[in-house]
Amino acid sequence: MKARTMKRHLLDSFKSMKRNGWMTLAAVSAVTVTLLLVGIFLTLLLNMNKLATDVEKDVRVNVYIEKVATEDQKKALKKVLEQMDEVDHVELKTRDEELDDLVGSYGSNFSMFQGDDNPLYDKYVVSAKEPTDTAKIAKEAEDLENVTDVSYGKLTVDKLFKTLNTVRNIGLVITIALLLLAMFLISNTIRITILSRSTEIEIMKLVGATNGFIRWPFLLEGAWIGMFGALIPIAILTGVYLPIYSKFNSALTTASFSLLSPSPFLYQIGGVMLAIGMIIGALGSILSMRRFLKN
Amino acid sequence: MKARTMKRHLLDSFKSMKRNGWMTLAAVSAVTVTLLLVGIFLTLLLNMNKLATDVEKDVRVNVYIEKVATEDQKKALKKVLEQMDEVDHVELKTRDEELDDLVGSYGSNFSMFQGDDNPLYDKYVVSAKEPTDTAKIAKEAEDLENVTDVSYGKLTVDKLFKTLNTVRNIGLVITIALLLLAMFLISNTIRITILSRSTEIEIMKLVGATNGFIRWPFLLEGAWIGMFGALIPIAILTGVYLPIYSKFNSALTTASFSLLSPSPFLYQIGGVMLAIGMIIGALGSILSMRRFLKN
């Protein structure tokens, strides 16, 4: 194809969009609404996924220290724990701190045990590098000296992992379903607009246009419709996500949770929406024309 | 309008749907996909709402009994509690049971306190009729005889209520947004199909048809498209919800949680989808025609 023919197709696609006025508007707004939906849900789902991962990472092993252990022994134990391959870091929590926590959540029934009456143990809180290594760490820690007991909520952790995996899988299914749905709705909209232009295509063929020649402007038009349909959702998403992100993250300073950082995330999701809009727009256009071009 | 004219419009709407073949199919499938989305999300949201309410209902007040209280005094206390207006029912939980719970969740550190060493109190677990009455019950219970302490996790409950309310509000917003979106997509699809039929409408006017005469078959056609578009989602939803319901509810026998019972729920949501499809279909049809009928 000659360069000037490509230029012609480009101009033609813009002209056609403009002259189809209402139809273009209706198609663009359908794409807009669909992609807005996709954008919002993708953002929610991906962030849920992120938070789930954060929660997982937050699982720790409690290593209870014998009451008879000396300070040096405690230090040695800490070192050993820290030198384990799977361990990220180790924190001390004294029995007094722990009792405070309990009293806090269980009412004042335990306050009488303050000081030496405290029935609890000091403990090291060990964070694993990989949440799945928790069990292994616990096992190894059990055999260490000065350790009276190890706990990591076997049940709780297993349950949590299971739940999070379910959440993630459901999220994935919803995401895929949503993307398919968006693709369907967008290409369907384009299909309807093309159905209504079958006579036009017919005439083009009758005056000697090849299928390729007819297809290009429609393909481009579909892509532009998808593109314009993606712009508003991208703008809205950016405008809404940024303030939410900064608010949410400043509220969660303490914890190891955070939303996805806007810098790659918004570009990524914007790219996805633009790609969906344009590719599906163009493809939908081409595919809907097949019937009319078959001769 | 004469009855035979109405009959004519009815027949005409069916004929037109049939003869518009691909266009009708495209419109119906757009409605189908949209309503499927709405149906799935409405089901999820409404059930989340139901579960949230169930959780709320599950909030209880712990009334701790003085260790010195006799069996008779305990019984009297129970009676008083049961006779409060806001109270639904009252259950005894002995300190031994409670210790078992604690040992269960806190490792074996408390096992040494078995029997008379047990530092805990017996307690009555009081369920309120209305979750919001929890605070009131707690307050009244505090002044009763033989009561050493009352707790209901003021913070936890308040937080829970707040969280659930947020969940519910977000759910409501999403529901409304989704309904609006569905309405927009459906009426937009209908609009496009009508845009492509402007010449037809033009001709009808030229041979003397009144606006009403032209409108009726289009209105009906829009309604049928909406109706057919609602049928598949309703079928899918019914087919998927029933097994999930029975599975989920048999898994949750113990708790006071349950999904919405299919008997009114599926009818309701089916009705909503059918109504959205048909009303929006018909309305979308009429509204899109306005421009062409203005003369």
Added chain:
Amino acid sequence: MIEMLNVYKKYPNGITAANGLSVRIEQGEFVYVVGPSGAGKSTFIKMIYREERASKGTIKVGDFDLITMRDKQVPYLRRHVGVVFQDYKLLPRLTVYENIAYAMEVVEKNPRMIKKRVLEVLDLVGLKHKVRMFPTELSGGEQQRISIARAIVNMPRVLIADEPTGNLDPDTSWEIMNILDEINRQGTTIVMATHNSQIVNVMKHRVLAVENGRIVRDELGGDYGYEG
């Protein structure tokens, strides 16, 4: 019956297609409208059933004042005016039968009568065997005849025909002209734009010659007058 006084029509693109038309057509008259391509014949004709609205002037058709009338009344005007359109304007998704019946359903005639009358006019234009076909399955001349059949099916008081024989062979054209003549004899006013000089010269009626949106000649029993 039809009365125009100083009628102007300027299209949105700036073209003036009626440039001070004044004419009076009585009930029962048969009028040819002739003139070169683009002269304004169709515009003149379209203003009679208000497909186009005049920009200026007075137009009256029967009891209807087309300038002051409300949009709501337009369908009732059109029920008194049968129109054969230059481009046929058949409904593409209706069969031949349904296309003609549509014009009768609009006035809520009863179904049995519709059936009888539709077959009658189809027979008249010689296309009874095509009842079940769609417009796209017809030849140009056949579509034109369906348009004619639809225009006369309600026995309107005014029949407007824009180039009704443009796609017909001379034999068929004469058959159609005889039908129109017969209808005219029964009292229907006929206004017909045409390029067919033979018809105008042989079947003598009043001739309005239009050029550049003006009536340049108005003769009873006149000639076509544009012979090459």
Added chain:
Amino acid sequence: MIEMLNVYKKYPNGITAANGLSVRIEQGEFVYVVGPSGAGKSTFIKMIYREERASKGTIKVGDFDLITMRDKQVPYLRRHVGVVFQDYKLLPRLTVYENIAYAMEVVEKNPRMIKKRVLEVLDLVGLKHKVRMFPTELSGGEQQRISIARAIVNMPRVLIADEPTGNLDPDTSWEIMNILDEINRQGTTIVMATHNSQIVNVMKHRVLAVENGRIVRDELGGDYGYEG
């Protein structure tokens, strides 16, 4: 140039519109196709540029064998055949200029040449002042002339015209006929379906009379022959 042998055409609805056509048209000939409405003239003509495919028989146009050719080749056939359609077939969303230019863009002519040539043919059909208008803003005869202009813009080796003067007044018709005659003199084969007996009788060329899908007469310099 154009060769048909025992060509049959049965439409999906069961109507046989070509019933064993055999004809040979040489390069440079001028052929009228006449016959009553619905005789099969348009069908005959549509088979030459393969808008319709024959159900049976052989059709050859230039080097193209229309029966065995692949769909992919059809556009190249059509570039050698200019067509004036009975229903004009203008692209509604393109202006007059763009409609005609489209036929040249399809063959990737260079833009400057397109501009020059389009204005040239527009001038030829007398509508240079309507370049920027859309088809809906034109009168019937004007649309027909645009269709003619588009058909000749690429100087095709074969020109097919289906009722090219159906909506034109006699003067304009003669102008168009003179243009066609001139094109024919330059070597273009012309096949023209028409109901205009005056033209056929005055501008003498070969006449093919079609009735019921059969060629019933084939005369060099013949008459229209269907006079009422």
